[in-house]
Amino acid sequence: MFTKVLIANRGEIACRIIDTCRRLGVRTVAVHSDVDARARHVQMADEAVSLGGATPAESYLRGGAIIAAAKVTGAQGIHPGYGFLSENPDFVEEVERAGLAFIGPSAHAIRAMGLKDAAKALMVEAGVPVVPGYHGEGQDNLAAEADKIGYPVLIKAVAGGGGKGMRRVDDPAQFAQELEAAQTEAQKAFGNDVVLIEKYVATPRHIEVQVFGDGTKAVHLFERDCSLQRRHQKVIEEAPAPGMTPEMREAMGQAAVRAAEAVGYAGAGTVEFIVDASDGLQADRFYFMEMNTRLQVEHPVTEAITGVDLVEWQLRVASGEGLPAAQEDLSINGHSFEARIYAEDVPAGFLPATGTLQHLRFADGARIDTGVREGDEISPHYDPMIAKLTVHGSDRDTALAQLTRALKDTHIGGTVTNIGFLAALSEHQGFAAGDVDTGLIARDLDSLVKQAAPYSKTRALAAVAALGLHNNTASDFAGVSLWGGVEQTAHFAFGDAEAARVETLSRGRFKVTLPDAAHELACLQGAWNVDGTKTDAKVWCAGGQGAVFWGNTYAFTVPDPLARDADQGAGDGFTRAPMPGLVRVVDVVAGASVQAGDRLLVLEAMKMEHALRAEADGVVAEVMASAGDQVAAGAALVRMDAADD
Ligand code: ADP
Numbered sequence: 001m002f003t004k005v006l007i008a009n010r011g012e013i014a015c016r017i018i019d020t021c022r023r024l025g026v027r028t029v030a031v032h033s034d035v036d037a038r039a040r041h042v043q044m045a046d047e048a049v050s051l052g053g054a055t056p057a058e059s060y061l062r063g064g065a066i067i068a069a070a071k072v073t074g075a076q077g078i079h080p081g082y083g084f085l086s087e088n089p090d091f092v093e094e095v096e097r098a099g100l101a102f103i104g105p106s107a108h109a110i111r112a113m114g115l116k117d118a119a120k121a122l123m124v125e126a127g128v129p130v131v132p133g134y135h136g137e138g139q140d141n142l143a144a145e146a147d148k149i150g151y152p153v154l155i156k157a158v159a160g161g162g163g164k165g166m167r168r169v170d171d172p173a174q175f176a177q178e179l180e181a182a183q184t185e186a187q188k189a190f191g192n193d194v195v196l197i198e199k200y201v202a203t204p205r206h207i208e209v210q211v212f213g214d215g216t217k218a219v220h221l222f223e224r225d226c227s228l229q230r231r232h233q234k235v236i237e238e239a240p241a242p243g244m245t246p247e248m249r250e251a252m253g254q255a256a257v258r259a260a261e262a263v264g265y266a267g268a269g270t271v272e273f274i275v276d277a278s279d280g281l282q283a284d285r286f287y288f289m290e291m292n293t294r295l296q297v298e299h300p301v302t303e304a305i306t307g308v309d310l311v312e313w314q315l316r317v318a319s320g321e322g323l324p325a326a327q328e329d330l331s332i333n334g335h336s337f338e339a340r341i342y343a344e345d346v347p348a349g350f351l352p353a354t355g356t357l358q359h360l361r362f363a364d365g366a367r368i369d370t371g372v373r374e375g376d377e378i379s380p381h382y383d384p385m386i387a388k389l390t391v392h393g394s395d396r397d398t399a400l401a402q403l404t405r406a407l408k409d410t411h412i413g414g415t416v417t418n419i420g421f422l423a424a425l426s427e428h429q430g431f432a433a434g435d436v437d438t439g440l441i442a443r444d445l446d447s448l449v450k451q452a453a454p455y456s457k458t459r460a461l462a463a464v465a466a467l468g469l470h471n472n473t474a475s476d477f478a479g480v481s482l483w484g485g486v487e488q489t490a491h492f493a494f495g496d497a498e499a500a501r502v503e504t505l506s507r508g509r510f511k512v513t514l515p516d517a518a519h520e521l522a523c524l525q526g527a528w529n530v531d532g533t534k535t536d537a538k539v540w541c542a543g544g545q546g547a548v549f550w551g552n553t554y555a556f557t558v559p560d561p562l563a564r565d566a567d568q569g570a571g572d573g574f575t576r577a578p579m580p581g582l583v584r585v586v587d588v589v590a591g592a593s594v595q596a597g598d599r600l601l602v603l604e605a606m607k608m609e610h611a612l613r614a615e616a617d618g619v620v621a622e623v624m625a626s627a628g629d630q631v632a633a634g635a636a637l638v639r640m641d642a643a644d645d
Pocket of ligand 1: 131154156160161162163164166198199200201202204206229232272274289290438
């Protein structure tokens with residue numbers, strides 16, 4: 001076994017690899033860009049080397065600098081994770097020339113599987129079924145080839161990845177146009193505009209097989225179903241595949257092992273198949289699509305059902321040990337799902353988002369693979385993944401129920417996320433029935449992205465939080481009676497701005513009056529009781545942002561009273577506390593006529609007295625504070641009716 005390895009990656013996968021290294025007593029070296037200097041993977045590693053820069057090209061793609069870092073620190077091997085340099089055969093050769101071990105397959109295996117057309121030709125030779133279609137070199141008669149295959153067809157860039165350079169064509173009249181679009185995209189993304197044409201498989205399911213080789217022999221660790229996709233990108237993955245029969249598993253596993261052995265595969269790899277599920281799963285209706293010559297993002301579901309640590313296996317085989325298990329030693333235990341949590345604006349069309357993870361609470365009882373901590377930034381330079389959440393249950397229904405629970409118990413504030421969408425998906429009836437295909441999400445997109453409007457109970461919790469009162473649980477304020485009877489006005493916005501009256505009844509107990517409802521809230525031992533019923537609602541609020549986590553994430557903002565005054569000048573008739581403080585003096589009563597500049601109250605804050613004055617002539621409509629009240633920033637203190645001119 002190695003004594004020290006360098007991890008040429010960042011984020012959750014770097015952290016995940018470091019975890020296994022630690023367990024095996026292997027020391028670790030992280031590399032990082034300037035923006036990642038304080039990232040979690042750097043903190044976790046024993047040593048870290050700066051690569052400089054921010055973009056991948058300036059940092060994680062600098063093969064030479066990474067190899068130099070390994071040499072300087074005395075690492076014996078380089079683990080590439082996924083993405084970045086993981087499938088770059090030139091890098092593998094450079095690593096080996098430097099006398100280091102590449103923890104992954106050979107440059108030869110990566111090249112053989114690198115282009116989809118060459119890989120398909122190789123698979124035909126190895127007796128692995130491929131999708132019917134055209135994968136020849138000539139690119140002049142593609143339309144005629146498409147006619148031969150029969151529509152619908154799929155045009156795919158041979159160098160493709162991540163769904164780029166891929167176009168489905170249903171109508172021959174559209175072929176030329178779609179071909180050009182695919183070629184242009186492929187040229188731009190991969191510098192290679194060669195395409196192949198495939199039959200578009202009906203009711204397609206994406207089922208892939210995890211393989212593991214020692215350079216000669218290979219075993220498989222069963223399948224993963226990755227049919228829940230949006231725009232050809234995986235969203236939720238599971239293992240094993242629902243509805244899989246022993247015959248088909250056997251046939252797919254053997255085909256995958258043949259594929260791996262055909263290229264002398266070493267380490268962890270994935271053979272991806274597209275399955276025609278128009279008639280359920282049939283052992284003769286799966287076709288090779290491509291082989292990913294690296295550890296895959298969704299490998300945790302395989303680890304969950306097999307009990308194997310795939311990174312441990314990678315380290316063992318790369319350091320010269322044989323395959324850690326024979327095929328007959330491997331079996332499936334239970335069922336597992338993985339959901340990919342992203343900083344993403346789902347209603348805006350799944351736009352990648354950035355922001356600070358001001359509040360981050362992961363669910364208990366789930367495996368969390370993450371590269372971030374509370375307070376970390378989601379930077380625009382890299383993939384906006386926050387975490388992968390993996391659950392395991394004795395059967396599919398149990399695991400799915402665990403997935404829903406874990407998503408609902410994961411609370412993130414400070415940036416938008418796709419958690420609501422993932423939770424809706426986990427409750428989708430077709431998905432629950434195992435009725436999955438790659439078109440499921442697109443068909444039901446509207447209902448899956450629809451955001452529920454907050455109930456009045458949720459808004460009442462937001463009102464308490466907007467005033468900063470949500471942390472005042474009974475035990476926090478033992479013996480202090482100052483709070484009883486204080487009434488304040490809370491301002492918050494779930495989209496539209498609204499206000500509520502919050503009366504503090506006693507420590508941690510509130511009555512909230514909204515225009516449409518009134519609720520009594522009590523925070524007892526950290527749990528919110530709403531109208532006498534204990535709930536699992538959680539509330540977070542800081543820096544003008546907040547969220548109520550209650551089956552869903554209901555994010556709100558707290559308008560800044562100073563910004564509001566600046567925006568609105570004489571404004572909406574409310575005089576608000578510009579900062580938290582103690583009301584010392586109240587000069588006016590309801591019904592009093594005042595002139596602009598008259599003193600209304602005196603607020604003591606930060607050891608100074610601040611006079612709050614009328615901004616315009618008018619009549620005092622309501623006084624919402626009394627001398628001795630402790631008020632939060634933004635709390636409305638006096639409401640004025642403008643004078644009639
Ligand atoms: P990429 O390498 O760009 O990810 P893949 O070849 O892996 O492309 O295909 C990505 C996804 O596209 C698959 O998971 C599947 O949903 C869909 N797909 C690919 N080939 C076909 C096909 N022949 N018929 C139907 N769907 C397909």
